[in-house]
Amino acid sequence: KIEESVSMEEDTRNKIEDEEDLSDNNNQDGFDDSDEDMSEYTETDSDDEITRMKKRIKRERRAHYKVLQELEAERDNVHEAKSTISELIKQITEYKTALEEEKADLEAEIIEKEEEIEKETSVVSSLRSGIQELEDEKKTLMEEISKLEQKHEEVLEEESKIKSNMKQETVENLRTLMEELTRIEEANELLRKQHEKTKEQIDDEKKTHDQTATELQKEKDRAEELKGQIETLKLTNEALITQLKQYRRTSSLVKASQQMRRDSEKRLSVSFKSGLLVDPQSKTEGQDVYHLIRKLQPIHKGSVLCSIIVGGQMWVGCGDGSIRIWEIETGQMLEDRKQHTGAVTCLLAVQDKVWSCSKDKTILIWSPKKAQPTKKFLAGNKDKDVCGITLLEVDQFIWCGCSDGVIRLWDSKHPGKIKKELKENSQTAVCMLKRSNQLWVGTDNGSIHIWNTTTLRPSKTLTGHTSSVNAFTNVGHFEVWSSSNDKTLRCWNAENHTCTKTLKAEGGLTCLLQVRSFQHVWTGTTDSKILVWNAKTYELVQEIPPTHKDGIFTLSLDKKNQIWAGAGDCSISIWR
Secondary structure (H helix, E strand, O other): OHHHHHHHHHHHHHHHHHHHHHHHHHHHHHHHOHHHHHHHOOHHHHHHHHHHHHHHHHHHHHHHHHHHHHHHHHHHHHHHHHHHHHHHHHHHHHHHHHHHHHHHHHHHHHHHHHHHHHHHHHHHHHHHHHHHHHHHHHHHHHHHHHHHHHHHHHHHHHHHHHHHHHHHHHHHHHHHHHHHHHHHHHHHHHHHHHHHHHHHHHHHHHHHHHHHHHHHHHHHHHHHHHHHHHHHHHHHHHHHHHHHHHHHHHOOHHHHHHHHHHHHHHHOOOEEEOOEEEOOOOOOOOOOOOOEEEEOOOOOOOOEEEEEEEOOEEEEEEOOOEEEEEEOOOOOEEEEEEOOOOOEEEEEEEOOEEEEEEOOOEEEEEEOOOOEEEEEEEOOOOOOOOOEEEEEEEOOEEEEEEOOOOEEEEEOOOOOOEEEEEOOOOOOEEEEEEEOOEEEEEEOOOOEEEEEOOOOEEEEEEOOOOOOEEEEEEEOOOEEEEEEOOOEEEEEEOOOOOEEEEEEOOOOEEEEEEEOOOOEEEEEEOOOOEEEEEOOOOOEEEEEOOOOOOOEEEEEEOOOOOEEEEEOOOOEEEEO
16 A cells, blocks of 8 residues: 555656646747747737646645645554564564463473372272272171170170179178178277277377477577577687688797687677677788678578679578578568579669569569569560570660570560560570670670670670689779689680680689779689689689588678678678
């Protein structure tokens, strides 16, 4: 169609050109043959014919121009149609290739389905054969059941015969039993009378036994008091022996013995006050030596594992789940609360509350005024067996190192719901220490992780200890000391995190306490000793011999500069 329209356009152009040539030739002929034309036409007639020809040519030119415009429009449409047709051809080829790929995939799936159908048909055939076998077994079982029913009927007949025989025998036995019962009733009557007499005798004996029991209890209480006195005398004697050794180092033996006699005369004048033993002289003049001044009574029922000062009170957590509250001024026991069912592992004072975590998987929040818990929640999730090991307040959060290696954070103002869980590895946090925006975390495998409290990400890991890191303490402005079960005490530079000194002991080091007034650091050991170190020279100032029967697990300093030491033998000693 396009070619035809183009050819028509060319024809029309040719016609128009021919007509124009004819009109020009006619005009020229008219002027050239003026003699012949003048005879036939007038001048006016030739002008009219020329104007008519010009008008006709203009009309044909206009029509031709319109036709040209229409042809150009059709040509543009044709070009657009060609481009769309090429795009459609591309899409069709792409769709064809996609269909071929889908066809191949479908053929592969059909083959797989056919294989599965073959497998299922084989399984069905095997199941049918199995069903046939089961039906055969069912028939055999039915035959056996019928045989057993026949035997059962025979057995029932035999049982009926035996029961009839037994009835006769039981009737005769009942008669004999009735006769024996009458005899027994007569004997019981006699026994009842004898029992009343013996009961009266027993009541009399019980009264006398109660009297003797009260007397024995009094004697036991006296014996306990005497034991406490003897224990305190032993402790004073041991303290005197240690003083004697120190006097031997500084002065001659004669002067030391004379001084020790004077001290012994003073120390043996002990006095009991409010249930605890008090030594009136606690420190030798002129020497930085710590002495035992009292041992609390009564002793605890479980190992003393942790302690914390709350106002004028000392709160102590024990291995039997109980928390005892002692008055620091008088040494009297104020409360003995047992709300946990497992060992109390850590105590923390938070604003006007006290937090306690335990091996019973719970955390309690206590009111110090009422000495009662006000809130209780789990240390982990309900579906996890998790207990809290250590607690520390950092900004508005309470950090808790748990037994599953996760450090969980609670809001101190709105506790109960875990705000965040931090876990870098599977190591369990045993102790924690805050220093500016750093949190030092000691773990059970001996490594120390330093966390950034702002980003809540670990920034560095310190190595050196080979066993559990049990405690930290800040020493001065630039050092952190750590104690471990590997029998070493490591001194770390808090700025560049390098170990500046390693101090060794004979037993595992369990707890740490800095006594700033004397620039000393106390360490408790697993072999019941207390080691006192100089914080500047790193020298051992004093080795206090065992006054407890088990390891020292907690050390606390009260407002009177007295050190409270709790041990695994369920007792607490106070030093100055």
